[in-house]
Amino acid sequence: MRVLFVYLIxxxxxxxxxxxxxxxxxxCLEDVHLWxxxxxxxxxxxxxxxxxxxxxxxxxxxxxxxVTVQIERGKSCIFTATPLDSLRPMGGMYVPGQGDSVRLSFxxxxxxxxxxxxxxxxxxxxxxIETDRxxxxxxxxxxxxxxxQAFLDGTVGKQAVARQDHFDITLSGLPSGQYISEYDDGPxxxxxxxxxxxxxxxxxxxxxxxxxxxxxxxxxxxxxxxSGYYSYSLSVW
Numbered sequence: 302m303r304v305l306f307v308y309l310i311x312x313x314x315x316x317x318x319x320x321x322x323x324x325x326x327x328x329c330l331e332d333v334h335l336w337x338x339x340x341x342x343x344x345x346x347x348x349x350x351x352x353x354x355x356x357x358x359x360x361x362x363x364x365x366x367x368v369t370v371q372i373e374r375g376k377s378c379i380f381t382a383t384p385l386d387s388l389r390p391m392g393g394m395y396v397p398g399q400g401d402s403v404r405l406s407f408x409x410x411x412x413x414x415x416x417x418x419x420x421x422x423x424x425x426x427x428x429x430i431e432t433d434r435x436x437x438x439x440x441x442x443x444x445x446x447x448x449x450q451a452f453l454d455g456t457v458g459k460q461a462v463a464r465q466d467h468f469d470i471t472l473s474g475l476p477s478g479q480y481i482s483e484y485d486d487g488p489x490x491x492x493x494x495x496x497x498x499x500x501x502x503x504x505x506x507x508x509x510x511x512x513x514x515x516x517x518x519x520x521x522x523x524x525x526x527x528s529g530y531y532s533y534s535l536s537v538w
Contacts (some may be wrong), residue, residue, distance in 0.1 A: 324374045327402040329367045332391055334384045334407070335481055336510050344538050347386040351379040351420040351427065363538070377430050379416045380405055385538055388508065389483050390414050394432035407485055412436070415445055419452055426452050440464050442503070446524070465503040468526040472509070473497035475518055475532075480509040510535070 330346065337344050346361040348368065353376025361368055361382065372378045375397050381390040382405050391405035392413020405413075412435070419426045439448060439462045447463040477494045487507070490498055500507075500520075507520045515536070521529045 322373055323371045325369050325401065326372050326378075326395065327367055327369050328380055328382075328393075329402060329404045330361070330382050330391060331404040332407045334388065335483060335485065336388075336512070337384070339481055339510075340512050342538065344384045346382040346384055346391075349381045349383070349417060351417055351424070352376070353378055353428075354424060356417065356421050377427060377432070378403075379413055379420055379427060381410065381413050381417055394430070396430075396432060409436075411445065412439075412443075415449060419449065434458075438462075445505075466524070466526075467501045467503055468522060468528070469499050470502045470520055470522060470528050471497055471499045472518065472520065472530075476511060476514050476516055478511040478513045478516075480511050480518065483508045483510070 328348065328350070334344055343363040345363040347358060348361050348370075349356060349358045350370060350372070352371065353373030357370070359368070359370075372395065377397070378395040380393045380395070380403060382392075383390040389407065390410040390413070391407050392410040393403045393405040394409070394413060394416065395403040412432075416427050416430070416432075435457070438458050442465045444463040444465050448457070451457045451460075451462055472492075473496075475492055477492055477496075479489065479491050481489050484507075488500055492498060502520060502522050504522050504524045507522065509518045509520075510516075511518070515534055516532065517535050518532045519530065521531075523529075
């Protein structure tokens with residue numbers, strides 16, 4: 302009788318483990334932001350992730366490059382890590398069968414951020430997404446509004462997604478010094494007081510950091526080619 306009781310308890314325990322709906326996964330921040338690199342000081346990040354049913358957030362300390370989180374088994378999951386909770390994010394996507402870790406990079410940041418927005422709007426839109434296939438069929442400089450609409454319309458993969466437009470934008474009236482884009486492929490330039498520079502930029506927010514003065518100049522470029530500007534001082538992160 303005692304043997305049968307122990308057997309039943311063991312069976313219940315094993316069954317509970319086999320039906321555990323969650324899975325631990327290590328999230329690695331693989332890249333270093335350009336401003337971190339030039340400043341020699343690591344940043345803290347806000348990690349956001351869609352676990353298969355809902356979106357979670359947590360702060361990652363500046364000296365931490367990997368954390369372990371819980372996701373739902375058998376679900377596609379999306380991750381972004383946003384420097385200082387405001388800059389261009391790293392990103393990464395996990396699909397079942399990829400192991401126990403996911404590596405985030407700035408190269409996948411735009412796509413992951415868009416997919417995370419979709420997950421918040423309607424999780425079914427990204428529930429079983431094949432991210433490797435998606436990256437094959439969309440251009441690297443995809444138009445975010447066009448891709449978002451394609452998901453809503455169910456036309457992803459059925460027609461080409463538009464590329465981003467570029468507009469000539471002039472920056473002027475800035476303090477002297479070297480300015481570093483927050484994008485890996487963005488411009489880095491030197492200005493003297495009173496000088497201006499014309500850049501070819503895509504719609505969206507573009508930040509340029511003057512590390513000598515801890516000064517950030519922001520150009521907001523709109524889809525019709527118009528632009529707006531503002532600046533702020535960046536305290537030690």
